[in-house]
Amino acid sequence: MDGKHHTPMSRRDLLALIGTVAGSAAMYHAMTSLGFAAESTYNGPIKLNGDPNGASxxxxxxxxxxxxxxxxxxxAGYKVKVLEFNSRPGGRNWTLRGGDTFTELGGNSQTCEFAPGLYINPGPWRIPYHHRGVLDYCRRLNVALEPFIQLNHNALLHASNGFGGKPQRIREIQADFHGHVSELLAKVTQQGALDAAVSKQDKEILLAALRSWGALDSSYAYKSSLIAAGHRGFDKAPGGGRGAAPIAGTPIELSDILQSRLWRYLQSFAQFDFQTTLFQPVGGMDAIGKAFARELGDLIHYNARVTRIQQGSDGVTVTYADTDAQAAVHQEKADWCICTIPLSILSEIEIDVGAPMQAAIEAVPYIASVKIGLQFKRRFWEEDEAIYGGISYTDLPIGQIGYPSMDFNRSGRGVLLGAYLYGLPSAYEFTALTPQERIADAVEFGSRIHPQYRTEFETGVAVAWNRMPFTLGCAGYWTEAARAQHYDNLCQIDGRIVLAGEHVSYMPAWQEGAILSALDAVTRLHQRVMKS
Known part of the structure; x- marks a missing residue:
C-alpha cells in the first residue's frame, strides 16, 4: 500500500465509470450483477398443475x-373476476386516436382530433427483442407486430448552445466522434504508450481495427476524405451521369463535439433495452390490451374504483364504486386477491395488510412523465429531411422527438411524438401547465429543430402521467435503499393478498416487468392454494 487514504468507490460511482468507459450496454449488465436491473427471465408459458377445486x-x-x-x-380452473377503474382495458397500455376523450386531475379534458388512422401511444411505445414474455403473449393472442425504429442515423441531435443552435445529423456526430477518438488512440498505440498492455501482434490488429472503425486514412488521421464520407455522409452524394463524382464533407472538430455534449446522446442506442430489433403492435400499442380483453370477455368489470380492500382468514372483500354518474357502491368477495393497482393509488386506499407490506406500498414514489402527440398537414420530416422513423434528441425541455415507424413515404397528414419527458425537471414543469400550454410549448421548442412546425402544425394531445387519475405517475421509482428495505416485503403473499405490476419487478416502466411480476405472483399463489 502507498499509505494514502483512498475513499471507497460507491456502486453508483462504479456504474458511472463503467458507463463512461465501456458504454451503456456494459453498464446495464453491471447493474444486473449488482441487483439493480435484470434481463427478462421469461422461459415460456407457466404450468399451474393441480385442481384448485373452485377457488376464486x-x-x-x-x-x-x-x-x-x-x-x-x-x-388453470380458477373462478376469476377483474375490477378495472377505466372504461377500457390495458391501463398504461394505451393508444389515443381521433375521437378519444379523457380528463386529467384538475378537470382539464382533452379530445384527440387526429385524422383517421393516426395515433399516439402515451404509455409504452416499443418492445425490445429480449422481452420474451410480451412477445410470447403477442404471438399467442395473434397481435401483429412491426419494427420500431430506435436508431435512425439521419435523425438529429440538437444542443441549444452548440453549432449555433443548428441540429446535427446523428451519423455525422457519431462518425466524427468515433473518428477523432480512433485517431487519438492510434497515436497513443503508435507511440508505444500501450506496450505494457498490448502485445506487438495485438498492437497491429488494434491499429487495423481503429483504422476501419474510425474511418482513418493510411496515416491514421481522421480528416475529410471519401473514406470518412462513407461513414458520416457526403456534401455531394454519388450520382449518375456527368458531374456524378461525390464530394466528401468536412468533419466536425472533436472540441466542438465535446463542448456541445451531443456525444452523450449516442449512448441511448447502445443501451441493452434499446438495441435492435425493437417492435410495436400494428395499429397501436393498445392492440395488446385489447387482445387480452377479447380473451377474457366479461370477466372484466369496467368503471370500478376500488375504495377498500379487506381480508380475513377465509377470504377477501373489496369495496368499489361505479365511476359513472350514479356512483353506486358495491362489494366483491373472493378466496384470494391479486392487486395490480399502482402503488401511487394503492397507498391512498385502506387495505388490510401487515406493517411490512404497508410500509413498502408507501415507500415507492412514481416518476413524472409527459408525452405530447402533434399532428401535421404533411410528413415533412420524410419529404423535406429524409427522416424515416427513429428519434431526435435535444437539450430543450421537450427531450425527444419521435418519428412514426409506419406508413412510410405516404402523402397526407402525419403524427409525431413531439415531446417525451421522463423523470426530467421539465416533466414536472410541463405537468403544471394546461394541456393547451403543453402543446403550444412543444410546438415552439420543436420549431427550433424543425422550422416546418410553424406552418404545418394542426392539432395535438398531451398526456401528463402525474395527472392521470388511474396512476398518478408513470412508473414506480425504486432507489437502491428502498429496494433493500422494502422490495421483498412487497413481493410477499400477505394473508390472502399478493401484489403484481411493473412496480413489483426489476424492470420498472416496462410491460415485460408487469407480465413477469404477474406470472411470479400467480405461480406462488397457486402453490399456496394447492397446499391449503
Whole structure:
C-alpha cells in the first residue's frame, strides 16, 4: 500500500465509470450483477398443475399484469373476476386516436382530433427483442407486430448552445466522434504508450481495427476524405451521369463535439433495452390490451374504483364504486386477491395488510412523465429531411422527438411524438401547465429543430402521467435503499393478498416487468392454494 487514504468507490460511482468507459450496454449488465436491473427471465408459458377445486381470485386492475394473471388463472380452473377503474382495458397500455376523450386531475379534458388512422401511444411505445414474455403473449393472442425504429442515423441531435443552435445529423456526430477518438488512440498505440498492455501482434490488429472503425486514412488521421464520407455522409452524394463524382464533407472538430455534449446522446442506442430489433403492435400499442380483453370477455368489470380492500382468514372483500354518474357502491368477495393497482393509488386506499407490506406500498414514489402527440398537414420530416422513423434528441425541455415507424413515404397528414419527458425537471414543469400550454410549448421548442412546425402544425394531445387519475405517475421509482428495505416485503403473499405490476419487478416502466411480476405472483399463489 502507498499509505494514502483512498475513499471507497460507491456502486453508483462504479456504474458511472463503467458507463463512461465501456458504454451503456456494459453498464446495464453491471447493474444486473449488482441487483439493480435484470434481463427478462421469461422461459415460456407457466404450468399451474393441480385442481384448485373452485377457488376464486379477485384481480384488481386490467392492465397487462392483471390480465396476464386473469388469463393464466382462468385457464388453470380458477373462478376469476377483474375490477378495472377505466372504461377500457390495458391501463398504461394505451393508444389515443381521433375521437378519444379523457380528463386529467384538475378537470382539464382533452379530445384527440387526429385524422383517421393516426395515433399516439402515451404509455409504452416499443418492445425490445429480449422481452420474451410480451412477445410470447403477442404471438399467442395473434397481435401483429412491426419494427420500431430506435436508431435512425439521419435523425438529429440538437444542443441549444452548440453549432449555433443548428441540429446535427446523428451519423455525422457519431462518425466524427468515433473518428477523432480512433485517431487519438492510434497515436497513443503508435507511440508505444500501450506496450505494457498490448502485445506487438495485438498492437497491429488494434491499429487495423481503429483504422476501419474510425474511418482513418493510411496515416491514421481522421480528416475529410471519401473514406470518412462513407461513414458520416457526403456534401455531394454519388450520382449518375456527368458531374456524378461525390464530394466528401468536412468533419466536425472533436472540441466542438465535446463542448456541445451531443456525444452523450449516442449512448441511448447502445443501451441493452434499446438495441435492435425493437417492435410495436400494428395499429397501436393498445392492440395488446385489447387482445387480452377479447380473451377474457366479461370477466372484466369496467368503471370500478376500488375504495377498500379487506381480508380475513377465509377470504377477501373489496369495496368499489361505479365511476359513472350514479356512483353506486358495491362489494366483491373472493378466496384470494391479486392487486395490480399502482402503488401511487394503492397507498391512498385502506387495505388490510401487515406493517411490512404497508410500509413498502408507501415507500415507492412514481416518476413524472409527459408525452405530447402533434399532428401535421404533411410528413415533412420524410419529404423535406429524409427522416424515416427513429428519434431526435435535444437539450430543450421537450427531450425527444419521435418519428412514426409506419406508413412510410405516404402523402397526407402525419403524427409525431413531439415531446417525451421522463423523470426530467421539465416533466414536472410541463405537468403544471394546461394541456393547451403543453402543446403550444412543444410546438415552439420543436420549431427550433424543425422550422416546418410553424406552418404545418394542426392539432395535438398531451398526456401528463402525474395527472392521470388511474396512476398518478408513470412508473414506480425504486432507489437502491428502498429496494433493500422494502422490495421483498412487497413481493410477499400477505394473508390472502399478493401484489403484481411493473412496480413489483426489476424492470420498472416496462410491460415485460408487469407480465413477469404477474406470472411470479400467480405461480406462488397457486402453490399456496394447492397446499391449503
Amino acid at each position: 381470485v379477485l384481480i384488481l386492475g386490467a392492465g397487462l399484469a392483471g390480465m396476464t394473471a386473469a388469463l393464466e388463472l382462468r385457464n
